[in-house]
Every structure is written in structure tokens, then in C-alpha cells.
Amino acid sequence: MENKNVFLPSYSIGENVYAEVAKLCMPYGKKVVFIGGKTALEKASHLVKKELDKVGIEILATLWYGGEAAFENSEKLKHEKAVQDADVIFAFGGGKAMDTCKVLTGQMGKTLFTFPTIASTCACVTSVCAMYKVSGEFDSLYWRTRPAEHTFINTKIIAEAPDKYLWAGIGDTLAKAYEPEFSARGKELNYYNSVGITLSKLCSEPLLKYGYKGLEDCKNNKVSSELEEVILSIIVNTGIVSNHVINDYNSCVAHALCYGLTIYPKVEHKHLHGEMVSYGVLVQTMLDNKLEELNKLLKFYRQINLPTSYKCFGLSWEEMSGVFEKAYSVNDVRVAAFEVTVEKLSKAVQSLEEYVTRN
Ligand SMILES: [Zn+2]
Known part of the structure; x- marks a missing residue:
């Protein structure tokens, strides 16, 4: 050993x-x-x-x-x-x-x-x-x-810092709640990985609960217990998860989709990393068919204005095929609960579009 x-x-x-x-x-x-x-x-x-x-x-x-x-x-x-x-x-x-x-x-x-x-x-x-x-x-x-x-x-x-950083930080942190579990699902986990996966829940629960208030307080430059909860989730909890799980479990579809979006400079220049990743979280949740989780996320995304459609990035459906190709090509999706393909990514984005208009 x-x-x-x-x-x-x-x-x-x-x-x-x-x-x-x-x-x-x-x-x-x-x-x-x-x-x-x-x-x-x-x-x-x-x-x-x-x-x-x-x-x-x-x-x-x-x-x-x-x-x-x-x-x-x-x-x-x-x-x-x-x-x-x-x-x-x-x-x-x-x-x-x-x-x-x-x-x-x-x-x-x-x-x-x-x-x-x-x-x-x-x-x-x-x-x-x-x-x-x-x-x-x-x-x-x-x-x-x-x-x-x-x-x-x-x-x-x-x-007192610009609230857009906290906003994007929330988006990136949400990925840490879903990607490690999705990557590690079905695998035998040792102690270190179990610690990471178990704590990954604290990358979403406090945010869904205190995120709106914490962000409002940041907009008003006001320290509050809600803001502190959000900061701890973004900085400390994400760090603990990241330091415990193996690199293969650290990211999956949400980050892959973000890397896909960044192939277009017009997207990369106008949108923050965490914002793009947050959209990827929705896509992964749809791909994973976790509708109850998706409903919780959508409610929160609408409260704080995180993107719920690829159209938020100013891309056409034709341009999205480049995003899927790139997302499929990165290592992040190699280790997942099931095989991730270009077709499945495309289908998940399409289903998400329909779901968001209906719900
Ligand atoms: Zn990230």
C-alpha cells in the first residue's frame, strides 16, 4: 500500500x-x-x-x-x-x-x-x-x-466585491454536488473518496437554501450568516471534496459542456466559468434523468438568474454540435455512471429545452 x-x-x-x-x-x-x-x-x-x-x-x-x-x-x-x-x-x-x-x-x-x-x-x-x-x-x-x-x-x-463572482462561484460549486457522485456511481469507494462524495452534498444544499439571500446580501455589501454559509460552501467545502476524491471523480458532464462552450470566443469572453458550468449541471441532471433534482435546481436558477438554456449563450442549434463534439472529446466524461456520447449530450440539451418551456 x-x-x-x-x-x-x-x-x-x-x-x-x-x-x-x-x-x-x-x-x-x-x-x-x-x-x-x-x-x-x-x-x-x-x-x-x-x-x-x-x-x-x-x-x-x-x-x-x-x-x-x-x-x-x-x-x-x-x-x-x-x-x-x-x-x-x-x-x-x-x-x-x-x-x-x-x-x-x-x-x-x-x-x-x-x-x-x-x-x-x-x-x-x-x-x-x-x-x-x-x-x-x-x-x-x-x-x-x-x-x-x-x-x-x-x-x-x-x-464588498462584485456580486458576479459570488454568482459564478455558486454555479461552479453546484457542479461539485453532482459531478463527483455521477462519476463515482457504481464504483467501489475507499475512505477518501467516500469522504469526498458524502460531503459533496454540502455543495448544493446550503446554496439552494441560502444562495438567494446570500447573493442579495453581497449585492448590498452586507455580511450575514447566509452569505457566510454560501462562502463556506464555495470555498471550503468544494476544497475538501476536491482534495479527497481522485481526479477522475472531480468533474464530468457539467465541466465538459463548459469546455465545449468555450470553443466559441464570443461565449468565452462574455460568460464566466461558473456560469457556463452551471448550465452544464442542468444538462447532466437531465442526462441522468433526475427530474426531482432538476426541478429544485430550476427553481433556484430562476431565482438568481443562472442560465437554463443554451440560447442564453447566444448560440444557435447548429453551433451546439461543435459544443457536443468538444465536450465528448475531453477526459472529464470518460469516467461516468454510464457511457456519455455525443448523441446523448445532444438529446439531453434538447430535452432540457423542452422541459424548461413546459415547467
Ligand atoms: Zn469549475
Whole structure:
């Protein structure tokens, strides 16, 4: 039997969560570097700095991550003197900034603290990094030995961020409720996969219950218990599921359909990842013939305006055949409850169109 290392997300959450940073950083050292997105650094870094100043933790530099989760950017950062001298790297921003800093600290063997400023992905608590070329084209996956040493989820900063990120984050998280179970169905599951599949329920239940209110509160820049539930589901629960199930179970039809939609630049430029994935969740639910689940989802999608038809992406039925071909070609659909074919995908989308008009 192979040895296994399991790391659960280590996190703090709250409106005033940066008050915990100095205490948790001290054991690792007193020299840090801030790296992040420009907006993220502007919104959050001064608040963290204030806490570090109180105990004499020095910020050696504040650096932009480079704009894309690319090895080229992590390489550039690696050559910065301040980065080499730092005991801890503080990463601010969304998924791309997180993944760049995960690669950087993974390769350099440095401690990483993450400061998500939007709730759209679980990147701040997972080991996996989705790396792209600087041109934006997908490159490859990279695995840090473990997730960030600690994550500070400031609910006030997330409440004040544009609500479209939370909205898309909800869409992407819903996929984590359905894809792992659909992929793993009928297979013998060991402990780790069972943990992931069991917890995947918490990627939909809290969202269907608190998602509408949480999103409204985000629109009004207001922290609430509902918003906190939604953030925990998007960031932490998705991360736990993703860190526990094997990669084959992490995604299926919903993501495959999203990759299909992105073959059209007009779709890719105008729609967020989570938005496209959320539509894929409906298609997968129809393909799986889970109508009761579909009804629950449709009610929620209409409440918060997630897409329920391929027409929401401005595509014609003829253009959709390219989407099905691409969706069928990706690895995501290879492991599923039953064989997924181009014909079945096309049929599911058609049935969904009819179902949505009737119900
Ligand atoms: Zn996704």
C-alpha cells in the first residue's frame, strides 16, 4: 500500500479575520512578501499590513502576480530578491493569483498564507493549480505538496466585491454536488473518496437554501450568516471534496459542456466559468434523468438568474454540435455512471429545452 498524506483546509473566517494573521504568522517567521491581483492588493493589503505592523512583521515587497496563472509568472517572481528572502508568502486575490503563488511556494518550499478577496473558487484551500500560458490557453495541472498553510476568509471584503463572482462561484460549486457522485456511481469507494462524495452534498444544499439571500446580501455589501454559509460552501467545502476524491471523480458532464462552450470566443469572453458550468449541471441532471433534482435546481436558477438554456449563450442549434463534439472529446466524461456520447449530450440539451418551456 502506498503512503498517503491528507491535508484538510486550514482556515479562519469572519468580518475581522485579519486580526488573527500576526499570531498565526509568527511561528513561521517575521519576513513576508505580499503577492496578488491589483484590485485585491488595493482592497485588502493595507488591512493586513496594519496587523503585521503591530508585532513588527516586515513586508519586504508587494508584487503583482502577473495577470495569469502561468509558470512564466511564477518563474519571474522566483527571481525577486524579496521573495527569496521571505519566510511567508501572502497571496491576495482570486483563483489565478492563488494558483501562481501555490506553484511559486510549492517549488521554493516556502510557507503560503492565502487571502481570497472574492468567493469564486476553492483555489485558496486546494493543492491543485490550473496553469495557463500567458496567452490564456490552458497549459497543465500542478500539484503543490499540500494546500496553503492557512487561509483567511474575510467575509466583509467578499461582501464588498462584485456580486458576479459570488454568482459564478455558486454555479461552479453546484457542479461539485453532482459531478463527483455521477462519476463515482457504481464504483467501489475507499475512505477518501467516500469522504469526498458524502460531503459533496454540502455543495448544493446550503446554496439552494441560502444562495438567494446570500447573493442579495453581497449585492448590498452586507455580511450575514447566509452569505457566510454560501462562502463556506464555495470555498471550503468544494476544497475538501476536491482534495479527497481522485481526479477522475472531480468533474464530468457539467465541466465538459463548459469546455465545449468555450470553443466559441464570443461565449468565452462574455460568460464566466461558473456560469457556463452551471448550465452544464442542468444538462447532466437531465442526462441522468433526475427530474426531482432538476426541478429544485430550476427553481433556484430562476431565482438568481443562472442560465437554463443554451440560447442564453447566444448560440444557435447548429453551433451546439461543435459544443457536443468538444465536450465528448475531453477526459472529464470518460469516467461516468454510464457511457456519455455525443448523441446523448445532444438529446439531453434538447430535452432540457423542452422541459424548461413546459415547467
Ligand atoms: Zn469549475
